Amino acid sequence: MLVxxxxxxxAQTQHARGYHLVARSPGITDDMVKALAVxxxxxxSLVESHASAESLNYYRLDDDWAALTRSVNGESEYxxxxxxxxxxxxxxxxxxxxxxxxxxxxxxxxxxLSLGHLRLRARTPQQLEVIELPQSSWGKLAETDSSDETDHxxxxxxxxxxxxxxxxxxxxxxxxxxxxAVLDQLPEHERGRITFxxxxxxxxxxxxxxxxxxxxxxxxxxxxxAADVTCLDVPAPAAL
Numbered sequence: 001m002l003v004x005x006x007x008x009x010x011a012q013t014q015h016a017r018g019y020h021l022v023a024r025s026p027g028i029t030d031d032m033v034k035a036l037a038v039x040x041x042x043x044x045s046l047v048e049s050h051a052s053a054e055s056l057n058y059y060r061l062d063d064d065w066a067a068l069t070r071s072v073n074g075e076s077e078y079x080x081x082x083x084x085x086x087x088x089x090x091x092x093x094x095x096x097x098x099x100x101x102x103x104x105x106x107x108x109x110x111x112x113l114s115l116g117h118l119r120l121r122a123r124t125p126q127q128l129e130v131i132e133l134p135q136s137s138w139g140k141l142a143e144t145d146s147s148d149e150t151d152h153x154x155x156x157x158x159x160x161x162x163x164x165x166x167x168x169x170x171x172x173x174x175x176x177x178x179x180x181a182v183l184d185q186l187p188e189h190e191r192g193r194i195t196f197x198x199x200x201x202x203x204x205x206x207x208x209x210x211x212x213x214x215x216x217x218x219x220x221x222x223x224x225x226a227a228d229v230t231c232l233d234v235p236a237p238a239a240l
Contacts, residue, residue: 001100001135004028004092005128007121008040009074010085019043019086025128028092035061039206040088041071047199047213051084055199056176058105059208066095066192068105070118071200089118091131095192100136103191106180107137114138141180149173149234150181158210159185161230162194168202168211168224171234175199175212182210202229 004027010019019042021033028036039059046053055071067090074085091112101107111134112118148154149172159182161167172178175198183191196210202224216224216231224231 001093001097001133002130003097003133004130005117006033006036006090006092007087007125007128008036008090009087009124010043011124023125023128025130027130032061032065032092036067036090036092039067040069040090041086041200041203041206043086044083045086045201045203046071046073047201053199055197056106056109057088057197057200057208058109059195059206060095060193061092064094064096065092066098066105067092068109068112068118070109070113072120074120087120089121091117091133098192100134102137103188104137104141104183105192105196106176106183107141108133110141111138141184147174147177148237150177151235154232154235155181155185158182158232161232162209164230166207166209166211166227166229168213168216168229168231169234170213170216170231172212178212179210 004025006021006024006028008019008021011022021037024033046055051073053073057069057071060066069088069090071086071088074087098105098108109118117131158167169178179196179198183194186194194210195208197206197208198212200206202211221231
């Protein structure tokens with residue numbers, strides 16, 4: 001299947017400087033550019049601060065189009081303002097194309113990553129091309145682990161809360177495993193409607209349905225509640 005690409009990062013180009021969509025494939029329209037820019041993170045937006053930190057993100061542009069993105073740290077900021085440049089590589093596709101992947105964004109992500117996509121680029125391109133991905137997944141996703149954060153009762157609670165509000169999971173060591181466990185609980189036709197981010201700081205401009213933080217103080221917890229975000233703490237490990 002044919003998939004569009006885009007790149008959002010900090011750079012100085014002939015169109016703009018700072019964080020913006022610096023390259024796109026021909027099928028990315030100007031309206032898509034605006035939507036992608038709203039969802040895309042800028043400087044210091046990753047939850048983790050180490051150089052290898054990342055976030056896998058999925059959201060809908062509209063009823064027909066969806067985006068699967070991966071945000072990672074690059075080299076130092078070109079503007080010398082300090083810190084690492086954040087790079088977000090994007091795959092943009094018709095939501096109907098997820099059918100071959102059981103409507104499971106993580107299955108599409110695994111296939112794309114195995115083929116070398118959604119990875120930090122050696123240089124910032126000026127133009128991107130449409131890429132071709134398999135019509136269907138190369139294999140089933142691995143079974144999620146049996147840790148407390150993917151405990152069946154906890155996952156069912158997340159699924160219930162997602163029907164009423166957005167959800168922030170606090171203290172998950174493996175956010176991607178939680179996302180997989182949640183989506184596995186849903187009927188296929190509902191999976192593609194659950195937007196998620198595994199490692200971005202919360203933002204009003206990025207209203208993900210499912211998000212993660214390693215910890216949360218009372219002040220921010222109050223802000224989340226005011227924004228209609230339900231915060232769920234990962235259950236404490238069961239005593240032996």
